[in-house]
Structure formats: C-alpha cells, structure tokens
C-alpha cells in the first residue's frame with residue numbers, strides 16, 4: 001500500500017466520529033445513485049437521470065466542513081451534493097420519482113432538488129447556471145460579514161460557459177467568499193474535456209482570473225478536504241475566492257442509458273477501477289483508525305435505508321393536480 | 333417517396349442542402365460527438381439526428397463546440413453575415429437563455445439596423461416542448477418569445493413532410509430563422525419525397541376542412557387538434573383545423589377567411605397564456621374579424637406556470653385532447669343571448 005505520510009497524518013487528524021461521518025456520506029451517495037440507476041433503467045423514474053457515481057469523495061470532502069448556513073449550488077448531476085449538504089434521503093427519493101411529499105413537491109425532479117434550510121440552493125439543469133448565483137450568495141456573506149461561504153459545483157463542461165468566466169472574474173473583483181469546485185470527469189456529455197478546454201488546465205485558467213487555484217485528485221477524500229480547508233480559511237478571513245479543479249472518473253455514461261460508443265470497454269473498466277470509497281477505506285484501515293467490520297456494518301445499514309426510501313417512493317402517490325398552480329405569483 | 337420520421341426528414345433536409353451548397357455547415361454541442369476521443373462522430377446529436385454527418389461532410393462542416401451557447405450563436409452570426417449559411421443547434425430551446433443577445437440584438441437586427449446592408453442567413457434549430465418529464469428547464473416551447481422579435485422568422489413544423497420542406501426553405505432564406513422541432517414529434521412517420529422541395533413561409537396548412545368551428549394549432553398540438561376534429565365529426569360537428577406552420581410570418585389571412593365561414597375560433601397553444609400565439613391570434617381576430625364571430629374565442633394553453641416535473645402535474649399542464657375537445661364543444665354550443 002502506498003500511503004504518503006502527508007495523507008496518513010491528515011487522516012489521523014480526524015476523530016473517529018469525523019471519519020465515520022465522512023464515510024457515511026460517501027456510501028449514502030453510492031447506495032443512493034446505484035438504486036436510482038437501477039430504477040431509472042427499469043423505467044420507474046421519469047425524465048432524465050445523471051448519477052454521481054465515482055465522484056463521491058468530492059461532494060463529501062467539499063461539504064464536510066460546511067455548516068447549514070454555508071451555501072452550495074449544484075449541477076444537473078447533483079444527488080451527491082444534496083446528500084453531502086444534508087438533504088433528506090426520503091424527500092429526495094420521492095422528488096426524483098415525481099411523487100407527492102418530494103423535497104420540491106414533485107415539481108423539480110432529479111435536476112432541480114433544493115433545500116434552502118440546508119444551504120442547498122438547487123441542482124441546476126442549465127450548465128453554468130450556478131456559478132453566478134454563488135457569487136451572489138457569497139456577496140451576501142461579505143456584505144453582512146457573516147464569515148460564511150458559498151460553493152459552486154460545476155463540471156469541466158460548465159467551465160467553458162461564459163457565465164462561469166463572468167462569475168469567476170466578478171468573484172475576484174468583488175473579493176467574495178466563493179469557492180468554485182470544478183469536477184473534471186473528463187467529459188461534458190459525449191465530448192472529452194481534452195477537446196473542449198483550450199487551456200492547459202481549468203485550474204490554470206481560473207488562476208488567470210486572479211485567484212488561487214489548484215488541481216487535485218478528486219478520488220481522495222482527504223486531498224479534497226485538505227484543499228477545501230485552505231479555501232475555506234481564505235474565504236472566511238476575507239481572502240476572496242478560490243478554484244479547485246478535482247479530477248475524477250465518470251463511472252457511467254452522461255445520462256443513465258448512454259451507450260457511450262465514444263469510450264472503449266477497457267477505458268470504462270479502468271474508470272470503474274478507481275474507487276473513492278475503496279481509497280478511503282484502505283487509507284483509514286491501514287492507518288489503524290477504523291476496522292473493516294465497521295465499514296461493513298455501515299454499508300449494510302445504509303443500503304437498507306436507501307432501499308426503504310426507494311420502496312416508499314415507488315409506493316407513494318403522484319401529487320394531486322391541484323398543486324399545478326401553486327407557488328407562482330399569479331395564475332390565469 | 334418513402335415513409336420517413338420527422339427526425340429523418342429533418343436530417344435529410346440538412347444533408348441535401350449541405351451537398352448542394354458548400355456554404356452550409358452545422359455547429360453545436362455533440363452534433364458529431366466523441367470529440368477528443370478515438371470515436372469522433374459516435375453520437376450524432378443527442379437525438380441521433382446528425383448521425384453520419386461528420387463522416388460525409390468532415391469536421392470543418394460538422395462542428396462540435398464547447399458548452400458555450402453565446403459563442404455558438406455568435407460565431408454562426410459572424411459566419412452568416414460574411415457569406416456562409418450556418419445551421420446552429422441549441423440542444424434544447426431552453427438554453428436560449430444564455431445566448432439571447434446574439435439572437436435578438438444581433439441576428440434579428442443586422443439587416444434593418446444597417447439599412448439593408450447586411451443579410452444574416454442563419455438557421456437555429458432547437459428541440460422544444462413538454463411531454464418528456466424533462467422538468468422546468470428542458471420543456472419550454474418559447475415560440476412566442478421569438479415571434480415578438482422583428483427580423484426573425486419562426487417555424488414550427490407539425491409533421492415530417494412540412495419539416496423537410498420548411499427546413500430547406502429556412503436554409504435558403506436570407507433572414508435568420510428559428511426552426512423549432514417538437515421532441516414529441518421526432519418519431520412521427522409520414523410519406524416524404526426523396527428530393528429537395530421548399531414550403532414557403534407564411535402559408536397555413538388546412539389540415540382538415542370544416543364549417544362549424546375553426547381550430548388553430550401549432551407543432552405537436554396539431555395531431556391533438558386533428559384527433560378532436562375526428563372525434564367530433566362522428567357527432568356531426570365539423571371542425572376546420574389550421575396549422576399556420578410559421579408564427580412569423582403568420583398567415584392571418586387563412587385564419588380570418590376560415591373564421592368568416594365558421595364564426596367560431598379555438599386556438600391551441602403549448603405555452604403559458606399571456607403573450608402567447610393564442611392571445612396574439614385572438615387579438616388579430618378581435619381587431620380584424622370581429623364581425624365574423626358568433627361566439628367568444630376560446631384558448632387552450634398551459635397554465636401561467638413553469639413546466640412541472642411530475643407526470644401527474646405535467647399531464648395537467650399540457651393542452652390535452654380532452655381540454656381541446658371541451659373548448660371546441662363550448663365554442664360550438666355558444667348561442668348569443670337573444
């Protein structure tokens with residue numbers, strides 16, 4: 001096992017409870033999106049489905065040190081962010097199945113889950129929709145001097161959107177406590193980021209806007225958390241925005257059911273061999289911090305909870321059509 | 333002549349025009365797919381519509397871009413005013429939100445604002461509409477938005493034959509054209525000639541002739557209107573179904589002529605009601621055909637809300653055959669107080 005002393009010492013700074021909390025978040029995301037994948041493929045979930053499998057360490061690591069009154073804004077691939085920010089599993093499940101009692105009443109669906117009480121400003125089906133919103137959420141913190149931050153999640157694809165460029169530049173100009181987490185899974189839909197990103201790296205491009213930026217391994221929870229802690233410290237103490245580009249594998253296609261003719265079976269296999277949960281477990285076990293049985297118990301318990309939530313969602317009724325004209329400022 | 337789907341008819345129009353005119357090219361996201369991998373062209377657009385195009389026309393004419401709609405439409409504009417005929421694709425019409433400036437302030441205005449010096453033969457293709465449970469940001473139609481901008485032509489084909497003829501007209505047309513393809517229609521099949529042909533803009537199609545009620549519908553609402561006409565015919569109610577095919581220019585003559593005969597008008601529009609084609613046409617008929625009317629104009633639209641995700645809510649959101657039928661019956665049954 002190759003564990004650098006830095007990784008080891010960083011893991012060792014976390015208490016047993018903290019390690020368990022981090023792992024629970026990751027396994028919840030894994031179990032949740034595995035179940036979504038299955039039910040979506042079986043035609044039980046309407047609409048479009050994008051899962052977070054392979055990127056669990058990013059959401060878990062980036063949200064680990066955020067409180068409910070720190071904000072995040074997410075993407076079309078947002079289940080992981082929602083879970084890591086504390087959204088209710090059952091409410092999310094109901095929402096994704098389009099059922100009554102869903103976290104947004106069934107009006108949003110997978111691409112529009114939000115829970116403002118948890119500081120989750122919404123998944124977003126417009127690529128590049130979230131970064132400017134996060135600048136505003138961060139501006140709020142700066143004006144009111146709360147010491148809180150706002151984090152934008154965006155993909156490599158979204159990093160090419162003008163809205164993202166504008167948001168990054170303005171975050172620097174206004175010196176707001178914003179953090180841009182760029183999840184680079186190598187693809188935007190069916191186009192490789194090696195084609196679509198002209199710069200040497202997304203971090204390099206962000207740095208050119210005038211903020212600290214680094215590229216890290218998004219598979220390693222500890223690397224994600226460590227980088228985030230630096231960015232958080234900077235943001236909370238008036239040091240302005242940061243960009244962190246995190247490299248991760250994309251386990252599945254862009255959407256559930258994507259035939260992925262643009263990736264070879266060997267490439268897919270290689271992507272799936274890189275596992276943030278395995279990485280975490282190996283580090284923690286070999287450092288003697290937790291044992292394998294502890295993980296096994298958590299896994300069992302989490303899968304059971306996710307299964308129960310999904311079964312409940314399957315059984316639940318659809319919203320009454322009378323909800324259609326609710327939550328709009330005027331109706332005709 | 334062979335049976336072709338709406339999607340195939342659109343692809344055929346693109347292929348024929350690209351073969352005929354080297355100035356025609358395609359630009360958009362994942363229209364070939366697989367860029368940056370060893371499998372370039374392996375996608376052919378998210379609906380597979382441009383599958384095989386990069387193989388035939390090459391990467392210079394089938395251009396995959398980064399996710400940057402403002403630059404896609406802007407680049408297409410620039411190529412158009414310098415003599416090419418770009419066909420840009422917005423993966424979903426909803427993404428117009430991030431590139432609207434290039435459409436309404438630039439493309440739409442060049443010719444007029446520059447005193448007739450510029451021409452902008454740009455086509456923007458975009459899938460529209462609900463029914464796929466795609467949620468609030470992937471289900472809009474937005475045709476009324478485009479229709480309000482002078483300088484744009486707006487096309488909404490309702491069947492494979494029209495889709496092909498209208499798209500070829502759009503590509504050859506010297507003005508910017510917004511070509512709106514309904515996602516629910518991609519699989520619709522009909523006889524479509526193999527050769528190229530144009531359908532002129534601003535000429536409505538009388539899909540069904542009838543004497544009792546005029547029923548105007550666009551895009552995916554046309555098959556629903558026809559279903560209602562068929563149902564009511566069995567009861568002896570004769571419904572005339574008009575598909576204007578383009579909202580800009582609008583064939584108001586056809587609508588007025590029909591209302592003059594029937595005296596009763598129902599408009600079906602997959603759009604929230606305010607500033608819709610329903611309110612637009614109702615306004616025109618109230619202004620120019622008031623004397624023809626024997627009953628209040630009925631509009632069947634979506635409610636004044638965004639598109640909901642849940643199937644039970646989206647079904648209530650879209651104009652259904654049942655709602656259209658009820659509106660036609662109401663218009664037909666109306667008798668002015670003596």
Ligand SMILES: Cc1ncc(C[n+]2csc(CCOP(=O)(O)OP(=O)(O)O)c2C)c(N)n1
Nearest residue numbers: 077125126127155156157158187188189427
């Ligand atoms: C403005 C806009 N353009 C295009 C799309 C269609 N689309 C949805 S997800 C996506 C790819 C996004 O890639 P990336 O940001 O890398 O995120 P990933 O899916 O890889 O997580 C695209 C093109 C969209 N939803 N919004």
